[in-house]
Amino acid sequence: MKTVQLGAVVLRNYINLSPVALPDKRIADLDFKPLGGGSGMIGLPGDYTPPSRFVRAVAFSKTARSTSSGEEAMYEVFRILDNFNVPLGAAEGSGEVKTSGMRSATQWTTCSDTKNRVIYYHTQHNRRVRRIELDHIDFAKPTELVHLPLDREKTQDIEDVVPISK
Structure with a gap:
């Protein structure tokens, strides 16, 4: 699979991400409000794997502020x-041979x-x-x-x- 297609497949799982907060919702007699600012990004992956970092890169670059x-x-x-x-x-792994002076960080x-x-x-x-x-x-x-x-x-x-x- 081509890299661009693979990226699109990964991003498809996150089409709900938005810089806009989730709307309030009323169910029966209960009101539900978002926990705070940034609730539109609920579900954004936070681990250190390349696919998760890729998704965050797309989300953050698409919501970057304009600068002067x-x-x-x-x-x-x-x-x-x-x-x-x-x-x-955080990413050294277990059982891997560690090279002196080299870090995966x-x-x-x-x-x-x-x-x-x-x-x-x-x-x-x-x-x-x-x-x-x-x-x-x-x-x-x-x-x-x-x-x-x-x-x-x-x-x-x-x-x-x-x-x-x-």
Whole structure:
């Protein structure tokens, strides 16, 4: 079966998904109301298998908000892509040979602003968004291969927003 046909078969099971909340329903003398916002997405699969992640990708990309700038679009893309991160230990499997230093978890997430020629990324160790501005790289002058670590340090900064009282 072709990939496109397979995708359509998988999505067929989720045609009821909607960004609109489910309507209230009255049965006999009982009123039923949705549990809250997002009830139109009841049934959206949440596991880490490729078909479930595919269904979520379609649902979230179809309901993405419009943005007014490249930077806002980048944050919207990360908001969507972060729904597909596989946490450490969630997909290692049992009985599999584990390779030292390799993880099946999401190690980094990227998005590209093709208009402004910028690549953005964050890693599993540091959620701060970093950028690579391609216009600042001279591709006409080949040099030796440069290796840069994804994280200078595998730490996350935390901002304390409570003022210190003396």
